[in-house]
Amino acid sequence: MKRREFLKGMAASSAGVAASTMIPFGGKALAGRKKKDIGMVKSVKVQCISETSWFDNATLGKDIKAAGGINTNQYDVVYNQENLGGYAALIEVEALDGKKTKYLLDTGWSNDWMDYVFNKDGIDKMLKSKEIDTLIVSHDHIDHYWGIESTLKHQPGIKIYMPGGSMEKSFQLLKGADFKKPQVKNSVPHTGELIVTKVNKIYQPQTGMAIVYFDAPATLQVRGENVVYFNVKGKGIVTVTGCCHPGVLTLINYARRNFAGGEKNYGCYGGLHISVFENWDPKFDDIIAGVKHYDMTKVACNHCTGWIWAEKAKAAGIPIVMGTDKNKSYKKVGTLAKAKTSNVYIGNGDSVMF
Ligand SMILES: [Fe+2]
């Protein structure tokens, strides 16, 4: 397969197609269903611990191609260990009474890289002291989940929300496993509460916050994604994602149809999975038009959004929250971040308030 075809395949599995083919809530019709009042929070702060899942697109592309392409099982691909980073974010929620609660969203890929970024932001100490006592795994893709040991080694008993569609090997990894090929291991078995999310259910770790499982196909045979929603008082719904495989428009629409007050979309944070490999397809223009239509106030994106999409979205008038140059002080910087001409990504070390 030519690289161009490979990239096309990547694009085909991203936002546009996934949004049109996915079956939210197992296909059950939601029309006529009463909207759920999830309550409200005062504010939400999302800090980007790391959005650099890998440092070089071409290297990852080569590894996946060598294993048979983008529909190969992720546990059958041999990845260049030098190229691995990981995705993780710290979510700080302020309740209406002022109480603050911290959640970890995802746990990255390379344990070395995650140890480094966790130490840089004091996440390791927050885990040890149980200041963070909950990990929300968006999905079990390599770059969001395989660094699980980096979290468990500080708090084996952490409460975990795990997407129901996760692979059998991912559950094995949680219990402790050492898969030599590809090189992935977890030597600290999870001992705490495990909540395996299912369709047709809204999970509420606290008032004003909801976790919803979407049964959507993703690349490398991964399936399903947990999405985190907040209802911020006086502002509206904030959607926080890992990769956004179900498609950003699907996720916004879900909130509109299912949450009381969901028609007001204030903002979003995370990977939006659009021009992942910096390719362009006319359907990405449609996503710009769609996002614009929902009139959000803060669009904070990074990771698999695609720099090119974020640039074009900003030019089209979408309120992209700008990042800083902080990420350049990290011990490793991705090839795209090095070459970038603007800060349309919320990069490593940046944060956004909703
Ligand atoms: Fe990702």
Ligand SMILES: [Fe+2]
């Ligand atoms: Fe993903």
